[in-house]
Amino acid sequence: MLLGNLSLSRWRIFLGQVRKNASYFFHSFDYYSVTMSTSKTRPLLLIILAVAIAGGIAIYMSRQGSAETGSPSTAGESAQSVPVPSPGGGRVRGAPDAPITLVEYGDYQCPTCGLYHPIITELQNRYPGKIKLEYHHFPLIQSHSNAMAASLAAESAGEQGKYWEMHDLIFEHQREWGDLQRPNPNPEAVFLQYALQLGLDSNKFMQSMRSPATRDRVLADVTKGNAVVKGTPTFVLDGQVLPNLPTLDWFVDYVDRRLAANK
Amino acid sequence: MRSRALALILLSFLGLVDTLYLGIKRGKPVPCTITNGCEEVLNSRFSAIAGIPISWFGFAFYLTVFSAAVFASFGDSRLLNLIFWPALAGFLISIALVGVQAFILHAYCQYCLVSAILVTLILIASPKPKRISTIPEQAQ
Numbered sequence A: 001m002l003l004g005n006l007s008l009s010r011w012r013i014f015l016g017q018v019r020k021n022a023s024y025f026f027h028s029f030d031y032y033s034v035t036m037s038t039s040k041t042r043p044l045l046l047i048i049l050a051v052a053i054a055g056g057i058a059i060y061m062s063r064q065g066s067a068e069t070g071s072p073s074t075a076g077e078s079a080q081s082v083p084v085p086s087p088g089g090g091r092v093r094g095a096p097d098a099p100i101t102l103v104e105y106g107d108y109q110c111p112t113c114g115l116y117h118p119i120i121t122e123l124q125n126r127y128p129g130k131i132k133l134e135y136h137h138f139p140l141i142q143s144h145s146n147a148m149a150a151s152l153a154a155e156s157a158g159e160q161g162k163y164w165e166m167h168d169l170i171f172e173h174q175r176e177w178g179d180l181q182r183p184n185p186n187p188e189a190v191f192l193q194y195a196l197q198l199g200l201d202s203n204k205f206m207q208s209m210r211s212p213a214t215r216d217r218v219l220a221d222v223t224k225g226n227a228v229v230k231g232t233p234t235f236v237l238d239g240q241v242l243p244n245l246p247t248l249d250w251f252v253d254y255v256d257r258r259l260a261a262n263k
Numbered sequence B: 001m002r003s004r005a006l007a008l009i010l011l012s013f014l015g016l017v018d019t020l021y022l023g024i025k026r027g028k029p030v031p032c033t034i035t036n037g038c039e040e041v042l043n044s045r046f047s048a049i050a051g052i053p054i055s056w057f058g059f060a061f062y063l064t065v066f067s068a069a070v071f072a073s074f075g076d077s078r079l080l081n082l083i084f085w086p087a088l089a090g091f092l093i094s095i096a097l098v099g100v101q102a103f104i105l106h107a108y109c110q111y112c113l114v115s116a117i118l119v120t121l122i123l124i125a126s127p128k129p130k131r132i133s134t135i136p137e138q139a140q
Helices: A002-068 A072-077 A111-126 A145-157 A163-172 A174-178 A188-195 A200-211 A212-225 A249-263 B001-022 B038-042 B054-075 B084-105 B108-125
Strands: A091-093 A100-106 A131-137 A236-237
Touching: A002 B054, A091 A163, A100 A111, A100 A249, A100 B084, A111 A131, A111 A163, A111 A174, A111 A188, A111 A249, A131 A145, A131 A212, A145 A163, A145 A174, A145 A188, A145 A212, A163 A174, A163 A188, A163 B108, A174 A188, A174 A200, A188 A200, A212 B001, B001 B054, B001 B108, B038 B108, B084 B108
Parallel strands: A100 A131
Antiparallel strands: A091 A131, A100 A236
16 A cells, blocks of 8 residues: 555556646747747758758869869860870771760779770760771789770780770779779689671780780880870870860860861 | 857858759669779768658758858857757767768768768757756856
8 A cells, every 4th residue: 555655656656746847848839939930940941051052062063173174165275285195006996087086084993984984985986987096005913903904805805806995894894803802813814805807817916915925015105105194094185285184065166176276 | 159150151062062962862872982882872872761762861951050050140049059959969870870971881972971971060050058947047
C-alpha cells in the first residue's frame, strides 16, 4: 500500500512534468505560427537569394576557365609565343592540307586526355577536311605506369597501318588498362587483345612493342614536347600554345572564326 | 553570437560556391591551378557515393550551416546550437577525404582542400554543445 502510494505520487509528479513540458512545446508552436509570417520568411528569402548568388558565381567561375583560354579573338594575344616544334614528329590525322592544325601532347593514361579524345573526334567530324590533329606522345612515366606501354602499342599498331584505330581503342577503354588507382599490372596483354581485335599480326606487334626503335620514336616526341608541355594534354592550335584547356564550344567558335576569316 | 553567425554565414557561403562549382563542372575538365591532379581526384572511384557526387553532399552541408546561421542572425538560434554535430561529422569526413587524396590517389584537388579548410573553420566557429535541459523550470 505504502509502495503503491509512493509510486502514485511519483506518477503524479511525472505527469505534471509531462504536462508542463507539453504545454511548453505547444506554446512554442504557437509562438512560431504567430511570428512565422514576419520572422521566417525573411531568413528564408535571404537563404534562397544567397544560393542563387552562389550558383551565379559558380557558373561564372566555370565559364571563366574556358573564357580565359580566350574568346577566339584574344586567343592570339593571351597565348604564350613558345616556339612550336617543327612538324615531322607525331602522327597526323585528318587531311594533310587542312587549314587548321591542332597539335596535342598527350598521355594515353591521363584522364583529362581521355576526356578530350571524344571532344577532338567530334570536332574533326564536324569539320571534315578543315582540322588536322597532330598527336605527340608525352607519357608521364613517373605517375602513369602504363602510359609508355600504351604509346608503344599505338606506335606498334601504326607500323601495321592501324595507328588511329589503336589510338581510339586505347582512349575509349582507358579504364580497362589505365585506371590510376588500379593500373592493370600486365597492360601488354590488354594491348595485344586490341591488336588481335584490329586484325594485326600479333608476332610483329609484340616484336615492335619491345623494340628499342619504337621506344626511341616515342622518346623523340617527349624530347620535342619538353619545351612546350607543362601538363597533359597540352594543345598547340595554329602555332599558339593554349594556356588553358578549352571546351568543345571554344574550339568550335575558334574554327568558325578561322574559317570565316579564310574566305 | 552575432559575430559567430556572421562568420558562419561567410564560410558556408564560400562552401556553397565551391560545391556548386564542382557540381557544375562534374564530368568536365577542371582547371587545376595550384595543385596537381584535380581530374584524378574528381573522377576517382571515391568521388561519389551511390552515384551521387560528394560535392552535392557538401552542398547540402553548407546549405544547412548557412540556413542555421541566417536564422540565428534573425534571432532564432535553435538550429545553430545544434550545428556543432553535423560540423563535427563533416570535419571527420573531410579528414578521411584528404587522407584518400594523400595516401591512395597521391593527387590533390584544390577545390576539395578549400572545402576541407572551410569545414574545419566552420567546426571552430560553431557554438560548442551545451547540456540541453528539457524541463523549463530549471531555466528559471
